[in-house]
Amino acid sequence: MQEIVGSKLAPTPAEILKIITETPDTKTFYFKPRAKLEDPKPGQFTEIYLPGVGEAPVSISGVDYDGVIVQTVRSIGTLTEYLFKLGKGDLIGIRGPYGKGWPIEKLKGRDVLIVGGGIGLAPLRPVIKEIEKNRGDYGRLSILYGARTPNLLLYRYEFDEYRKIPNSELLLTVDHADETWTGNVGVVTQLIPKASVDPRNAIALVCGPEIMMRFTVKALEKQGFKENQIYLSLERRMKCGVGLCGHCQVGPYFVCRHGPVFPYWMIKKYFWVDQI
Amino acid sequence: MFLGSLYSGGVSELERLFQEIKNMNYRIIGPRLEDDVIRLGDLRSFDEIPYGISDIQRPGYYRIRVDGGRFRNPLDSPKRLLYPPELTIFRVTRDWKIEYPEYRFEKTALFGVKPCDLAAIRIMDRVQGELGDEYFLKMREKLLLVVENCVEPGENCFCATMGTGPVASTGFDIAYTRLDDSTVLFQPGSDLGVIILGELNLEPATPDQIDAFKEAILKASEKARAGFRLENLPDMLELNLESKVYQEIAERCLGCANCNMVCPTCFCFDVIDEPELDGSSRRVRIWDGCHSYSYAQVAGGHFRKDLWARYRHWVLHKFVYWLRQFGSFGCVGCGRCITWCPAGIDLREVIFKVVKEVEERCRR
Numbered sequence: 001m002q003e004i005v006g007s008k009l010a011p012t013p014a015e016i017l018k019i020i021t022e023t024p025d026t027k028t029f030y031f032k033p034r035a036k037l038e039d040p041k042p043g044q045f046t047e048i049y050l051p052g053v054g055e056a057p058v059s060i061s062g063v064d065y066d067g068v069i070v071q072t073v074r075s076i077g078t079l080t081e082y083l084f085k086l087g088k089g090d091l092i093g094i095r096g097p098y099g100k101g102w103p104i105e106k107l108k109g110r111d112v113l114i115v116g117g118g119i120g121l122a123p124l125r126p127v128i129k130e131i132e133k134n135r136g137d138y139g140r141l142s143i144l145y146g147a148r149t150p151n152l153l154l155y156r157y158e159f160d161e162y163r164k165i166p167n168s169e170l171l172l173t174v175d176h177a178d179e180t181w182t183g184n185v186g187v188v189t190q191l192i193p194k195a196s197v198d199p200r201n202a203i204a205l206v207c208g209p210e211i212m213m214r215f216t217v218k219a220l221e222k223q224g225f226k227e228n229q230i231y232l233s234l235e236r237r238m239k240c241g242v243g244l245c246g247h248c249q250v251g252p253y254f255v256c257r258h259g260p261v262f263p264y265w266m267i268k269k270y271f272w273v274d275q276i
Numbered sequence: 277m278f279l280g281s282l283y284s285g286g287v288s289e290l291e292r293l294f295q296e297i298k299n300m301n302y303r304i305i306g307p308r309l310e311d312d313v314i315r316l317g318d319l320r321s322f323d324e325i326p327y328g329i330s331d332i333q334r335p336g337y338y339r340i341r342v343d344g345g346r347f348r349n350p351l352d353s354p355k356r357l358l359y360p361p362e363l364t365i366f367r368v369t370r371d372w373k374i375e376y377p378e379y380r381f382e383k384t385a386l387f388g389v390k391p392c393d394l395a396a397i398r399i400m401d402r403v404q405g406e407l408g409d410e411y412f413l414k415m416r417e418k419l420l421l422v423v424e425n426c427v428e429p430g431e432n433c434f435c436a437t438m439g440t441g442p443v444a445s446t447g448f449d450i451a452y453t454r455l456d457d458s459t460v461l462f463q464p465g466s467d468l469g470v471i472i473l474g475e476l477n478l479e480p481a482t483p484d485q486i487d488a489f490k491e492a493i494l495k496a497s498e499k500a501r502a503g504f505r506l507e508n509l510p511d512m513l514e515l516n517l518e519s520k521v522y523q524e525i526a527e528r529c530l531g532c533a534n535c536n537m538v539c540p541t542c543f544c545f546d547v548i549d550e551p552e553l554d555g556s557s558r559r560v561r562i563w564d565g566c567h568s569y570s571y572a573q574v575a576g577g578h579f580r581k582d583l584w585a586r587y588r589h590w591v592l593h594k595f596v597y598w599l600r601q602f603g604s605f606g607c608v609g610c611g612r613c614i615t616w617c618p619a620g621i622d623l624r625e626v627i628f629k630v631v632k633e634v635e636e637r638c639r640r
Contacts, residue, residue, distance in 0.1 A: 004376040005410040006365025009547065009559065013372040034372075051368050051557040054549045056575065077575025091372060237574050239546060244407050246544030247564070247571060249593065252600035273517050275585030 008242055011049040011093025012037065016086055017068060023152045026119060027084065028061065028072045033094055036067040042126035043101025043233060043261045046071065047241045049093030053082050057238040057256070059123035060097060069094065072122040072154060098241040099260050102127050102205050103231060111139040111197035115216050117188050117208020118147050121154050123233050123260075124207055132165050139202070141168035142195040146188030146212075150174050150181045169196060188212060192219040199224035205261075207233040214271070217264060230264035232271075251276060277470050283462045283478035284485055287327075290452060290460050293422070294322040296475050297385045302420055305357060306387035307350045312340055316352035316389075325388060327454075333430040333611065336620025346454075348430040349390045349610050353540030354397050357384070358415045361537075363561045365547070370555040379411070385420040392433070392610040394423050395440035396540030398447045402602045403543055420468065425453040426500070427492040432611030434502035434624055440608040442496040453489060461489055500609065502624035504631055510596040512631045517588070521629045526584035528619040529567070535590070535613035535623075536565025541606050544571070566590050591626065 018030040037046075045059045046069065056079040062070030075084045086092065104127070112131060116124050131138045143162060147153045153172065162170045171191045173184035184191065188208070204225055206216050213232050220230055236248035236255040243257035251270040253259060258266075270276045277283065298304060304319045309326045319325065330345030331338065340347070367375040389397075397416075404412040426433070426442035435441030444451045449469035453461045461481050464470040481489070536542045544565060550558040564571060566589050572580040580586045598606030607623075614622050 005363075005379060005414070006376070006559070006561065007410070008408075010366055010374045011368070049368075052549055052551040055547065074576075080575065093368065093372070235574065235577070236579060237572055244409060245546065245564070246566070247546075249589070249597065251592075252597040269514075275580045275582060276517070276589070 008244070009095070009240060011047070011055075011095045013091045014069070014094040016088055016090050016092065019088065022072060022154045025076070026072060026074045026152075026154060028070060029083075030064055031069045031071065031092065031094055033067060033069065037069065037094070038097060039063065039067075040069065040097035040126075041101040042104060042130055043123050044097035044099050045123070045238065045241070045256075045260060046094050046096030046098065047238075048073075048079065048083065049095070050079055050082050051093070053079050055093075055239070056080065057098075057241060059233070059260075061122040061125040062129060063126070072119065072125075074119045096241060098238075099256055100258065102233075102261050103203065103263070104130060107131075107203050108137045109139065111202035112141050113195055113197045113202050113204040113220075114141070114143045114145075115188060115192070115204060115206045115208070115220075116143070116145045117212040117216075118152065119154065120206075120208035120212070120233070121145055122207075124205060125155065127205060128162060128165075131168075132161075135166055139167075140197050141165060142197045143168070143170045144173075144188055144191040144195060145170070146173040146175070146191070148175045150178055171195065187215065189215045189219040192216070192223060199229075202229065204230045205233075206230065210235070217271070227265040227268060228263055231261055232264060232267070233261045234259050234267070236260075277464060277474050277478075279464055279466070279470060281463065282481035282486055282489060283464075283473065284481045285460050285462055285476065285478050286458050287454075287460060289462070289476050289478060290454075291322045292476055293450070293452070293462070293472070294319075294387060296472055297387070297420065297422070300383075300472070302383045302385040304385045304387050306389070307347065309340070313338065314340065314347050314350040316350045316354070316356060319387060331430065333432045333615040334620075335432065335614050335622045336617050338615050346428045348426070348433060349393060349612065351538065351612070351616070353538065353610070353612065354386055354389060354393050355400065355540050355542075357386070358397070358400065358412050358419075359409065359543065360411070361563045363411060365559050365561050367552070368557045368559065375556075379414075381414045381418050383418050383420070384415070385422060387422045388424045389421065390426055390610070391423055391441035391444040392435045392438075392608040393540055394421060394444050394448055395435075395438075395608040396610070397421070399541050399602070399604055399606065399608065400543070402604065403541070406602060407543075409543075421448045421450075423448040423451040423465075425451055425493070427453065427455065427496050429496050429500035430611065432614040432622075433500040434609035434611060436497040436500040436609070437502040437504070437506065438605060438607055438609035439506070442500050443493045453492070455485070455488055455492060459485065459488075461485060502609070503628040504624065506605070509627070509631070510599055512634045513592060513596050513627070516630050516634045517592075519630045519633055521626060521633065522584040522588040522591075525587050525621055525626055526582065528621055529583055529587055530619055531567050531569060531583050531586065532618060533565030533567040534616045534618065536567055537563060538612040538616045540608060540610055540612070541594075566593070591623070591630075595627065
């Protein structure tokens with residue numbers, strides 16, 4: 001009898017509908033899969049495939065009408081370099097969505113503190129959109145966002161929209177200012193004491209470089225956040241995305257399956273160990 | 277004939293058993309000599325099994341000798357059959373059709389595998405039962421397991437410590453033990469095993485033979501031990517994540533991932549793209565190992581840049597994380613990673629040292 005194996009790893013072709021240039025090295029792609037994917041939850045990711053090149057995991061930064069998947073990509077490796085050569089109407093492969101996302105249910109009725117570093121705001125954008133859409137379900141919203149330089153901030157064209165969300169604030173910072181910048185200068189953790197959420201009844205959602213997340217956790221704990229009030233989205237090499245290939249392990253967890261979003265208490269033991 | 281009971285025969289009965297399985301149209305895979313190494317491969321006849329040839333396995337050392345002795349586990353583990361090193365999973369055509377290769381899964385018998393490798397198959401059952409690799413699961417359904425119990429473990433064997441050998445207790449179809457040149461004891465372990473062995477008209481083993489069997493197994497158990505114990509081992513290792521032992525090992529480790537490749541339970545894979553001349557792309561699953569440099573590398577970063585961290589991950593996965601992921605240790609004590617390490621790094625010694633550091637710290 002003939003059998004099929006490997007179907008779990010088969011991509012669906014998707015058309016590029018739109019590309020937005022975010023920063024010199026980052027673009028947001030709108031992908032329309034030929035077969036509709038399962039509805040993504042905020043914080044999940046997909047595997048993007050280019051024939052002859054390979055696959056890479058990319059977080060989902062939004063869902064547009066009719067199953068269009070929005071993903072913000074930084075050109076940093078082989079696959080993304082080729083992806084950046086594609087244009088509107090070109091096809092890519094996509095599979096997913098995968099992983100456990102942000103704890104949306106837990107956020108209801110509570111203050112939400114979003115801390116993003118650089119490209120790390122991408123998987124947090126769907127949370128902002130969700131809160132905006134169902135504003136009454138959530139408490140105060142603080143968005144703290146930092147990047148190395150002002151021109152590396154993502155979604156600048158939406159900042160005014162974020163600021164208009166009732167009962168919310170958007171605090172920005174950059175490591176290095178230029179002549180256009182009039183706001184905060186410094187790392188994003190410096191904004192944490194300024195956030196006007198109530199640490200006793202807030203959940204913090206954090207995504208950014210590992211080093212930034214470590215300092216963020218320290219700063220949050222200083223403000224009174226407990227380890228079950230902090231959620232982190234980890235980056236690892238999620239090669240297969242479905243918990244088969246082993247590459248993305250952190251301690252006993254497969255980041256693709258048990259994460260990428262983890263409550264801090266779950267990974268605390270490994271989070272501080274160098275190269276675990 | 278009763279499940280689990282011992283029956284007496286000789287080498288000719290063993291050969292008849294082989295023939296019986298062959299007559300049932302099984303593809304038979306077992307140990308065979310290839311280029312002075314005992315490998316796992318297709319056996320056309322019973323004579324191909326290198327009985328009478330012994331292997332000498334030490335850290336970073338492997339030799340064979342034609343001396344009428346015994347051989348231990350072959351270089352290849354059953355993983356090579358059940359979870360091939362290279363497997364085309366599908367082809368993506370120019371117009372984005374997914375074309376799956378046509379795999380046929382035949383009835384296959386593993387003849388003469390060792391208890392450690394049986395244990396490894398059972399660990400893989402749990403791993404793939406959880407993760408669900410389709411190729412493995414389909415191969416596994418068709419598998420007949422004939423196990424050879426070990427009465428002479430090698431220098432690198434530590435199955436007795438891991439509780440996986442030297443005798444197989446469950447999960448096989450048929451087990452046999454070559455007590456000496458003339459006596460082979462047979463044991464059916466499944467209904468199918470009972471049916472197949474039933475064809476041989478064997479007599480129940482005599483009380484003397486059973487005593488000799490027990491004695492041989494006891495002796496073998498004493499030999500196949502490591503210097504560490506399993507009791508509290510995961511906790512001990514986790515208490516010493518920052519151990520300097522890993523850094524000492526990394527001084528010698530080459531990061532070649534041989535240990536990952538020969539390990540009967542290591543399951544990590546990569547998928548690579550093979551572009552074809554017709555414009556299609558073949559997606560090929562290949563074994564990968566946590567010792568290789570690129571394993572935890574991502575575009576723009578690296579999560580285990582240092583070799584000591586990759587070595588540590590391997591140890592922790594096998595002896596700590598595996599328990600939490602799949603309910604058992606990820607090591608069966610086959611010793612292949614010790615034999616086939618070009619630097620002769622001895623996993624048993626590494627664990628012993630890391631644990632000892634914790635014990636000494638506690639005493640202080």
